[in-house]
Amino acid sequence: MDCGLIGRPGVGKTTLFQALTAHSVPVTPGAMKPAMGVAAIPDTRLDRIAEFVPTQKVIPASVRVVDIPGVPGGGDSLGQVLAHIRNVDALTHVVRCWDDAGLGPADPAGDIDVMDGELLISDLVVVEGAIDKATRAARGADAEAKQRLGVLERANELLQEGRPLRDGEWDATDMGILKSYGFMTAKPVLMVANVSEDDVAGDTAAVQAVRDAGNGIAVVLCATLESEIAELEEADRGEMLDSMGLTQPAVGALAQGMNAALGLSTFYTAGEKEVRAWVIPESCPAPEAAGAIHSDIQRGFIRAECYGCGDLFDLGSEKAIKEAGKLRSEGKGYAMQDGDVVHFLFNV
Ligand SMILES: Nc1nc2c(ncn2[C@@H]2O[C@H](COP(=O)(O)OP(=O)(O)O)[C@@H](O)[C@H]2O)c(=O)[nH]1
Numbered sequence: 001m002d003c004g005l006i007g008r009p010g011v012g013k014t015t016l017f018q019a020l021t022a023h024s025v026p027v028t029p030g031a032m033k034p035a036m037g038v039a040a041i042p043d044t045r046l047d048r049i050a051e052f053v054p055t056q057k058v059i060p061a062s063v064r065v066v067d068i069p070g071v072p073g074g075g076d077s078l079g080q081v082l083a084h085i086r087n088v089d090a091l092t093h094v095v096r097c098w099d100d101a102g103l104g105p106a107d108p109a110g111d112i113d114v115m116d117g118e119l120l121i122s123d124l125v126v127v128e129g130a131i132d133k134a135t136r137a138a139r140g141a142d143a144e145a146k147q148r149l150g151v152l153e154r155a156n157e158l159l160q161e162g163r164p165l166r167d168g169e170w171d172a173t174d175m176g177i178l179k180s181y182g183f184m185t186a187k188p189v190l191m192v193a194n195v196s197e198d199d200v201a202g203d204t205a206a207v208q209a210v211r212d213a214g215n216g217i218a219v220v221l222c223a224t225l226e227s228e229i230a231e232l233e234e235a236d237r238g239e240m241l242d243s244m245g246l247t248q249p250a251v252g253a254l255a256q257g258m259n260a261a262l263g264l265s266t267f268y269t270a271g272e273k274e275v276r277a278w279v280i281p282e283s284c285p286a287p288e289a290a291g292a293i294h295s296d297i298q299r300g301f302i303r304a305e306c307y308g309c310g311d312l313f314d315l316g317s318e319k320a321i322k323e324a325g326k327l328r329s330e331g332k333g334y335a336m337q338d339g340d341v342v343h344f345l346f347n348v
Pocket residue numbers: 007008009010011012013014015016029070098194195196197221222223224225
């Protein structure tokens with residue numbers, strides 16, 4: 001699953017990408033090619049599990065992040081940028097909330113309109129072409145083609161009204177059809193208000209404009225500051241955060257927000273060697289979750305022994321969980337719950 005950073009040129013996408021990936025990927029300023037990296041997802045539940053289960057290593061889950069070049073004001077490069085946006089699963093829309101000497105005063109609402117407008121128009125072009133094709137295909141007795149045409153016509157209506165496809169009501173089949181066309185306005189989106197160092201409290205009108213665009217939700221951060229924090233040794237971060245009036249780096253909230261936008265949940269494995277977080281689609285079946293660890297465990301799946309991490313925090317040890325009858329044995333049909341701590345039994 002890939003999460004793409006999008007926004008107008010100069011809003012701080014690459015700076016944020018470097019913060020998220022802890023400067024592990026070399027980037028070329030102004031490059032028209034996307035850069036790809038991995039962001040670790042900070043997780044307080046994971047740290048707490050490791051307090052109860054003595055272990056050698058704690059390994060966080062991660063999300064793949066793609067730094068996509070900014071959407072320019074038209075021209076040849078626009079199509080190139082939009083093609084990259086079609087390929088990711090979810091979007092993080094970065095908006096400039098500081099007054100910039102070169103780019104001018106912050107205009108979040110205006111920038112968001114331009115960005116959303118480009119995505120909408122581009123989806124309209126795709127849907128019109130797709131309807132033509134699907135109409136021809138649906139002339140026969142092909143039920144699948146008829147359904148596809150129905151979805152495309154509904155999509156067209158929404159877009160004609162200037163509304164993004166994510167506003168529509170779609171079932172899983174409809175969503176699959178929309179995905180196959182790479183519609184950008186159908187992708188889940190997380191709004192990010194990129195502020196100056198003085199505004200990390202997020203109480204400005206500019207930040208409010210970004211929140212409004214995100215149905216009340218936006219991650220507020222200062223990308224340059226986050227990038228500097230990411231360069232520091234773990235031990236030196238506290239002091240820097242304190243001096244900025246922050247309790248934890250905002251990239252943590254951002255990575256968690258991306259996960260939620262992608263419809264993902266987390267389960268844990270906990271043993272002597274490692275305590276580790278794994279990311280899976282919400283409510284996915286136990287064997288599929290096992291497959292996130294290794295395909296052999298999925299193939300030879302017998303059962304999952306699990307408990308909720310809350311039980312561990314309440315009862316203090318796996319032994320106590322067992323004694324309290326809270327250790328569950330789940331079969332192939334089990335839908336994973338967020339926060340499960342699991343031991344998979346398998347046979348290959
Ligand atoms: N004041 C301020 N400047 C920033 C912030 N984030 C990025 N910048 C600056 O904005 C410029 C463009 O940033 P960049 O990450 O390359 O933007 P991109 O075009 O969206 O990838 C750089 O000079 C950054 O140092 C921020 O949070 N506050």
